[in-house]
Amino acid sequence: MSRTTVCALSPKQNNTDVAIIGGGPAGLAAAIALQKKGIECTVVEALEPPIDKGCGEGLMPDALHSLKELGIEITEEEGYPFQGIRFATSADRVDAEFPNGTGIGVRRTHLHQRMSHRAREVGVTLAWRSHATLSSGGRLLINGAEMRYRWLIGADGTASQVRKWAGLDEERFYSQRFGFRRHYQIAPWGKYVEVHWGRLVSYTSPLSRVTACASY
The missing domain is CATH 3.30.9.10 (D-Amino Acid Oxidase, subunit A, domain 2)
Structure with missing residues (x-):
């Protein structure tokens, strides 16, 4: 049973096994793979699908x-x-x-549509147009409401807030x-x-x- 796309998470949806910040291809792929193994995932993304980028998507054989x-x-x-x-x-x-x-x-928009549909199909909770805030102690707020999670995945691109929060930006070039x-x-x-x-x-x-x- 797939979950509907949401912009505001209910109290029940504010608990998840894995919170994934970033709803591009990387975040969606991680969510689909984990959800297929029975691990509950929530993807949080500030934009709304289909999400485009500056050029097309060249998909290699692998x-x-x-x-x-x-x-x-x-x-x-x-x-x-x-x-x-x-x-x-x-x-x-x-x-x-x-x-x-x-x-x-x-086209990136086409790939994103296909991946978003598959994520819904396997049961991933998708929170589009949602803002994630990370604070000390591992506290995660989604649109101001706390989300409890067991693992956190940062798939939020080159300016990753998750990477900064984890202290991994110090070695970045x-x-x-x-x-x-x-x-x-x-x-x-x-x-x-x-x-x-x-x-x-x-x-x-x-x-x-x-x-x-x-x-x-």
Whole structure:
């Protein structure tokens, strides 16, 4: 029996085996895997699905296999297949094909919808548009109400509040990164995700007749 998506948790839902902060693919994958083993999970996310990001999602063969084990099968009809990665400069090019299958490029919103649906299906409690606050002593507040948990998982990205709360930020290396994106409505011209090296680094990924580009 799946649990409905909630924005405000009931007193009963404020008790869980595992609280997962962050409802992107990493947090949802952890919740699905644990819930399938009978471990009650609650995912807390400030945004509401489907959650997008600056570029598409290039799912490697191993990622497709892992998704299938979670009960999520991504087909080529949902995106665009690619056979490897191409690294290129103005003078040189190296192609590396996957030895164990084909990858699929999909939109992040599509992947997030599939994973959110599967999480609900297996019984994960999903708290969208919810704010998590961590305080001393391991106290966790969700929208101001205390949540009791046995384990806490931080899946809240590069600016993770859970990592800071756990004191793991002291050894972190900081660097600046700037991202730009543009989507082109054209048919992909090759069978690879391409990484182009120059003064800037850019990559292109095939996404169901749309090639997405980003530069850093």
